[in-house]
Amino acid sequence: MKKYISLLGIAIATIIGLQSVYGQGRLVDRVVATVGSSIILQSDVEMQYAQNLAQGMKPDDDFKCYILQQLVTQKLLSQQAAIDSIEVSEAEVDDNLNRRMQMMVRQAGGKERLEEFLNRSLLQYKEEMRPNIAEQLKAQRMQQTIVSKIAVTPAEVKQYFESLDQDSLPYFNTEVEIGEIVIKPELTKEEKEQFRNKAEGYRQQVLNGSDFGTVARLYSEDGSAPYGGELGFATRDSYVKEFSAMAFKLKEGEVSPVFETQFGFHFLQVLQRRGEEVNVRHVLIKKKPTSASLQRAKAKIDSIYDKVTDGKLTFHSAAVLHSDNNETKFSGGMITNQEDGSPLIQIDRLDKETFTAIDPLKVGQYSKSFLSSDQTGEQVYKFIYLKSRIAPHKANLEQDFAKIQEAASQDKVNRTLSEWFEQRKVGTFIDIKEDFLTCDELKLWLNNTDDVIAQTSFP
Template sequence: MVRLLQILMVLFLIKGAVAYQGFSWKIDPEMKKKVVAEVGDVKITEMDVQRYMKVLLPMNYYHRTVTDEKLKELRKKALKALIDRELLYYEAKKKGIKIPEKEIDRLMDELAKRYKSREKLEELVKQTGITLEEFREELKKRLMIDKLLKEYVQVNLTEKDLKEYYEKNKYKFKEPESLKVRYIYIKVDPTKPKGRQIARERAEKAYKEIQEGKDFGDVAYKYSDDLSRIKGGELGYVHKGRFEKKIEEEIYKLKPGEVSGIIETELGFHIVKVEDKRPERIVPFDKIKEKLRKELTEKLQQEKYEKLLEDAKKDVKVVIYNK
């Protein structure tokens, strides 16, 4: 399954030919003559850029209006991606990474089978502006880059790695004092002549029911205009800054189990129940571990990726025309 996904990822050219014809994006063959960038002795043409844009377009602006400004932004993305690809390909060759020809043969056969025949595959590839042989080289290049990234960029952090980082950087995981609250918000409808009075009366009804001993969650579901009403007004733990200052001045005085009075602001009326108070703390490792794994993995992989590009740029000159 993983292997098939890799194949599909690298074969954006075929996808471009089949999936995106609805954009009526005709690529002028003359664009193949227009060089827009050079990476060492490799020339990147406007046709290359247009082909890549054709793939990026539905990924970035699906069902959205594509303005000239957005197309310029998309072109920059496409050109950068193509330049980075050539730099990574250079690094792959420099590091001696190879893809056996028999593996390319096998993948070409697999694709021909997927698209019914080699003739059909060739027809689809031609729609992208290149020959089947050029496509084969494109595939080889992409598999070499894929292998380079796996060997030099991929990061697999152990729990020990995460724990060591956590212990050295505990200050990053400090969490301020927080309150666990349930919330009722009655908004003022400014389009109604007596909007504020109507909202106040509704808030007073809600507050009266709470005072009579009705469950706060049930009252929130019945009266609140906040989305949290579907969970009985539950917001979980919130830090300072979640509410307006006027509300916070009231609720931070409350003890767990206590309910505020009706707090009026410009936007409406608020009733808050404090269920728990949690002092400032360092978030426990077990609570942050998986989030830390994701964020740290992405950070380290990005650093390794950028280093590969920088190493290549020390040897390879990059020139961009008509920025």
């Protein structure tokens, strides 16, 4: 945490330095690039550099070349977005700004400390950032439009693979295809009562005059606690139904009763309404498993395990009927590789518990049940099915088609964007000040070249 605060200090010092220097007239801000009818100022580059420092990047003046390149491409994309009538809503800009501010608040160690660093309120800082964020979002949407219809055929995948240096193909570690059945410990009504009472106690503090934000910062078990429990503007479908029903029922300033969701017991306060959106803050007390609930979960999963291994129930059916992991149960418990969507996962990407469970198994076998954690960090019981295991090997089309297809698709996206930028570059006046032309990546914009501009993308 100290590392991030230190880097944030550098970033904020950069921002404050810019404000004082430009604001007092000792140095005139200057245009460092012109793209069509738009200009890019030195302060634009410095502000984005400061933001990257605030997000943990180590100081590196060469990175300013990359920032200016991104700003040039942003201008080209946003100008085309205006021509194509591509817009972004105020709500989208607000959501993006809120996420950025939350990250900076977290890394600064609190809202008050960040405002002290900035020498201004977060509201003022957000308003200053708003035009650039709106332009970034338009550029992103324009880029998505350019590449939205790109697809690669099997023939193109084969052609891409054959174009690679066959002596430099990647070597893949052992890969496995696995499934899981997960059972979460369920609390009885009596076991839940202690957590409901805890939440109610904090609610009474608020009703008796304690500041809601302070109570949230001190006691809430949600990620919003450092921000006083504030969640920012969101639509009705942004929350689980119980939370949404409460948030959209109350009047501004009203504090809700304690209510339960899948995450635990909450109470909330509506801060502001804006059309179909609402900004609330809340306190969450999570439900934690008791020893008795863990024993019941262990008994349940062992019963399922016995039925599967005895042949009374298929693994697929057992997962659909009984697993508490909603992300895998409807695929029969099978886990998907989140990186490329394939069913194969390299063993070095598995968590230690799963690796230990499947390491001694033969294909087609099941591990014994074991205590683990789900994606939210909550304790669960699970057992694993090893469907297949592929030995280490050099990349090939037969075993690695999905990975090669993804690489071929990305290559096609990069080439399409490069061609688009090349066309716009030819038809657009672009001027970059000489001191930035020491950067090779910026020379591309002024020379007649067919080099790929694949790095200019907006994720």
